[in-house]
Amino acid sequence: MSTLADLRILDHPAVPVTRHAAGSTIVSQGDNDREMFLVRKGRVALEVNGRTVDEVEPGGIFGEMSLIDRVPRSATAIAVEDTEVIPIDESLFVTLIKDAPNFALDVMRVLTDRIRRTNRKMG
Amino acid sequence: MSTLADLRILDHPAVPVTRHAAGSTIVSQGDNDREMFLVRKGRVALEVNGRTVDEVEPGGIFGEMSLIDRVPRSATAIAVEDTEVIPIDESLFVTLIKDAPNFALDVMRVLTDRIRRTNRKMG
Numbered sequence: 001m002s003t004l005a006d007l008r009i010l011d012h013p014a015v016p017v018t019r020h021a022a023g024s025t026i027v028s029q030g031d032n033d034r035e036m037f038l039v040r041k042g043r044v045a046l047e048v049n050g051r052t053v054d055e056v057e058p059g060g061i062f063g064e065m066s067l068i069d070r071v072p073r074s075a076t077a078i079a080v081e082d083t084e085v086i087p088i089d090e091s092l093f094v095t096l097i098k099d100a101p102n103f104a105l106d107v108m109r110v111l112t113d114r115i116r117r118t119n120r121k122m123g
Numbered sequence: 124m125s126t127l128a129d130l131r132i133l134d135h136p137a138v139p140v141t142r143h144a145a146g147s148t149i150v151s152q153g154d155n156d157r158e159m160f161l162v163r164k165g166r167v168a169l170e171v172n173g174r175t176v177d178e179v180e181p182g183g184i185f186g187e188m189s190l191i192d193r194v195p196r197s198a199t200a201i202a203v204e205d206t207e208v209i210p211i212d213e214s215l216f217v218t219l220i221k222d223a224p225n226f227a228l229d230v231m232r233v234l235t236d237r238i239r240r241t242n243r244k245m246g
Contacts, residue, residue, distance in 0.1 A: 064231075064235075065235045065238065065239070068228065068235045069232055069236065069239075071239070094228075097220070097228070104220050104227035104231075105191065105217075108187075108191045108230060108234060109191055109192055111231060111234035111235060111238065112187075112188045112191045112192045112234060113192065114238055115188065115234065115238055116188070116192075116194070116197070
């Protein structure tokens with residue numbers, strides 16, 4: 001999976017960090033919250049209807065689709081190891097797009113990578 | 124399909140326009156060119172292995188995946204009607220991300236919409 005190339009955004013003064021013990025649920029499929037998350041340490045499994053569809057490593061993001069198009073969570077995210085994530089709400093997201101030159105392109109690369117991998121699965 | 128909400132970018136002084144007669148091919152699957160296109164007038168069919176997978180209307184974009192991740196075209200784009208498109212190369216793309224506040228988010232919405240629609244097709 002693509003990860004964010006420009007990890008300097010992690011040093012942005014507005015960036016908070018939350019910690020999740022191994023096995024804990026970070027977001028649940030169907031929920032209406034709207035943040036995306038950048039994985040700082042650890043590993044996160046994405047599950048759809050109880051089936052693991054992807055794993056996200058440090059530098060990777062998840063939850064960005066609910067932030068971008070404001071629909072319920074399409075997957076449950078579970079910490080596979082003790083994990084630190086940076087929650088990014090709409091306000092921080094817009095700040096990062098404006099202030100961090102490669103952030104928008106990095107997010108687009110993650111989305112594009114997901115489309116190509118899904119298309120390959122469809123044959 | 125999602126379209127770009129902020130069509131004011133069409134008035135950006137750096138924006139060129141190209142015209143394609145009904146039935147003509149705009150880009151071909153497998154090609155290595157790197158522009159994306161914003162449809163200004165007309166309608167564009169996207170074909171993968173000869174099968175139409177999507178249609179793009181005015182305000183919509185196509186070809187963004189090759190621009191974003193620099194891999195060959197995943198689809199052929201054919202003008203269904205007489206069509207005008209705005210080719211956006213990497214330089215203009217970066218300019219638009221920086222100068223047009225909603226452009227990056229609009230492109231992300233198009234990508235997210237494509238992921239959700241593909242996921243629905245997969246059941």
